[in-house]
Amino acid sequence: WTQLGITITTAGVTSIFNSSAILEVGSNEVGTISPAAGKFYSAKVLNGIDGPAVFHARFDQEADATTSFTESSVEAATVTINQSGSPKAEIINVLPVPLAVDTDYFVIVSSLVGRVIKLATTRQNARDGIAIDITVSGTGDIKRRVLHTVLGIDLVSDFVRLNEERLLFQTADKVQLETTRLQLELGKLNDWRRYF
Structure with a gap:
């Protein structure tokens, strides 16, 4: 940590720092x-x-x-x-059904080796392994801009398959669709x- 200015011991409100640093x-x-x-x-x-x-x-x-x-x-x-x-993904064209924008979902890690996740409607459902039934995989490109690229969605098993060498999620991590962007918040x- 870099201290901002000198140590302040005076009671009440006071200014602490004046600089042009980043x-x-x-x-x-x-x-x-x-x-x-x-x-x-x-x-x-x-x-x-x-x-x-x-x-x-x-x-x-x-x-x-x-x-x-x-x-x-x-x-x-x-x-x-x-x-x-801030891991983010872009979903272009049609979202997977029944996923919706501005709704919180929670990750279920299905396979660390295959980098596969499922989504749940609540954190407790994620912990209990109760996944959302994805009925339509959506159309267009689905990209992880920073950490992962979504390689595909399996409608039978409701898996969301990701790339990368190690999975950067854990069970109960939050996912939210905001407009056409899937934001994987991860705390x-x-x-x-x-x-x-």
């Missing part, structure tokens, strides 16, 4: 160590207590696939999103950094 939120070091868990909708840095914004990133106003954008303060700094901690989320 600002990173979401992990200990350049998006690689201890990524944050949660969703970042907005982040604002003020110049002093109740001072003007010197950084204001509105992640909720950016498209899902955005990896870089200009924040809205007078500084107009570039925000870079490091998605290494981690995007790290972002500000460059001056």
Whole structure:
């Protein structure tokens, strides 16, 4: 950890840091160590207590696939999103049935060797091995942009087969379809950094 400014021992509210260094939120070091868990909708840095914004990133106003954008303060700094901690997939055209957007699903690891998962409607169902019956595999490309590529869906067994050498999921990890994007959250989320 890098301490921001000097140690503060004064009671009450006070400013702690003034610098033009890179600002990173979401992990200990350049998006690689201890990524944050949660969703970042907005982040604002003020110049002093109740001072003007010197950084204001509105992640909720950016498209899902955005990896870089200009924040809205007078500084107009570039925000870079490091998605290494945020596994995502793109589902183009028709979603597998009965999966729906903006709905939480939970992973059931079916095979570590074959990198196969199933999906459940609740975390308890995932732990109990009760999978969703996928009746239509969907059409178009299904891609894992960062960690895995979905190679196919088996309608008989409801398997979702993935590539990669080691499976980067565990049973009860959360999956959510957001618009046309399958986000495999895994308790981690995007790290972002500000460059001056």
